Amino acid sequence: MIKAVYLGPPGTYSHQAALQQFDYSNEVDYIPTSSIPECIRKLETDKSIDYSVIPLENSTNGQVVFSYDLLRDRMVHEQDISRKGSQVIPTLEIVGEQYVSIAHCLIATGPKQVLGNFSKVKIYSHPQVWGQVNSYLQELQSKFPGTTFEKIDSNSTSEAVRHILKCERQTGVIDVAIAGEVAAKLNQCSVIASNINDVKGNTTRFLILQRRNNRQIVSKSLNVSLMTFTTKQDDPGSLVDVLTILKTHGVNMCSINSRPYNRGKQKWQYVFFVEYYYQKEGHNWDAFYKELGDLCSEWCLWGIFPRNANYYA
Template identity: 45%
Template sequence: MQKEQVAFLGPKGTYSHQAALQQFPDESKYDFKPVSTIPECFENLLYDSKISYCIVPLENSTNGQVVFTYDLIRDVFKSGRGGESNELLASSKYKNRKIPPITIVGEQYVKIEHCLMTANKEIAAEHDSNEYVNLYSHPQVWGQVTEYLQEKLKGKFLNRIDCKSTSEAMIKCKEDAENGIKSLAIGSITGSKINNCVVIDQGINDQKGNTTRFLTFSKKNRNMEIPVNVEDAEKEGNITLLTFTTLRDGPGSLVDVLNIFQKHNINMTSISSRPIGVSGNWQYIFYVEYEYDHKLPWKEEILSEIDARCLTWAMWGVFQRNNDYYN
């Protein structure tokens, strides 16, 4: 049986790789393809017929939105197709609807727990007396381990060196050891296992409970009105994402749309916005996530109301809320 391919923000051993393994734990069925950037994740899914899924970070509990991902969703939305027909519904019924070519099928939550590590057991065994040449990590990490650097590593290394990823940091640490240089790296426990590094200290990040949320996209079922199979749609705890632009710029335009959720007692779990980049005019795309109740009159009423109150809109699929959301 041919394996399905999953694109993720690489290299292997990153938190994105960990999210991919959580989403698809049976490695006998999936091949994982690391790519260099978040845009490449989307490009692989959109244009490479061999790629079935991509996994991208959406938001962090400390740092907020991953704007790259929000803007890529926006760009796919802007180029989305409208006025098509499908087996469930003639899309022309909703004149302002766009149908994205990709669908959200899952979410994962990855705890960002940084570890201090070195290349081998021999170096690790002498950590207390060692003086290290280099400390490697991704630039974003430094601000998350400030207290640890000041309290535990002050004066223990000469150079703090930025890397493209925490996995690259581990690779450079291993290369130093091969050349007789004692160095350290900061990264994830998953990365340490993949790169055969030895963890000296675990959970060194200043803020505990820091978590990144990832979304899994697929090109499957992209023409369905509510892009999910019927059995999944009827489960409890489903979430969906609606993106839209308002009919006008002015007082009440956003409230006109949000009142639909209040009217039908639909629980919104988040709302965000990004500039949509229309030349000569400031306009925004709104992202609303909400609990999807299959018992509500979606086709008969709700979608028609959304269509009447939005300049453009798109639904991105129904997916199961991950249990880690509640932890």
């Protein structure tokens, strides 16, 4: 039996990503958690858990900073982590990715809610959602100028739906949530506006992690790698020097991001996240990694995993 944790409750986009990842097996126990950090902690501490599914980025709203920071912190903050020179060897590794199409809906507890009948309405959703529906929320406010709409963060979109249902039952207060249609159906709520994304074709990318040296997900095309690293802040061109290594070795970089270093008293230093295509043949990877180690203050290889076909969709 495979055990996989995801950001719950059931019906979230994270749940959908987990279902997509393990659709080849009928023996999967999908375990919801209350937060993204909890997804990581459970995988690290509970040996019965095999995989964790976390959101990494959205095609409209960019980074899911909670997830980036979790990877960063496990490189720069962990005290007992294994090291080999400047290389940090994490306890977890990335073994897969999934892409989930995001179709947000405005959801209420009943089908005939008229928002203009209320002086104030709270809208619950995950923080990542607000940047994906900004235009719709402006239109909503224009449509109901006498109603004040307040955005309230939830740990997940599905939790937002559960919250408005619980609130209506306990207090009689009518609020709304932004989530997917599946979350509305699971909680027997009503969709009062569908496909409210500002950008159609909105997609969220998820990573699948396991403990290092655990059993591998079978794939014929392990060809993407994620690396994090820091450079010496005061060395001119230090980032360019690292990126030049990729060019010298003919390695194709497919993304670069950064997050604040967040350790010590020195400000304005960053951890860089670079993804590149990995081809085992035709590259001297030992030399590649050695050159990285010579230039980086710290660096960490998070795994080699298959490029999901939905990346190109």
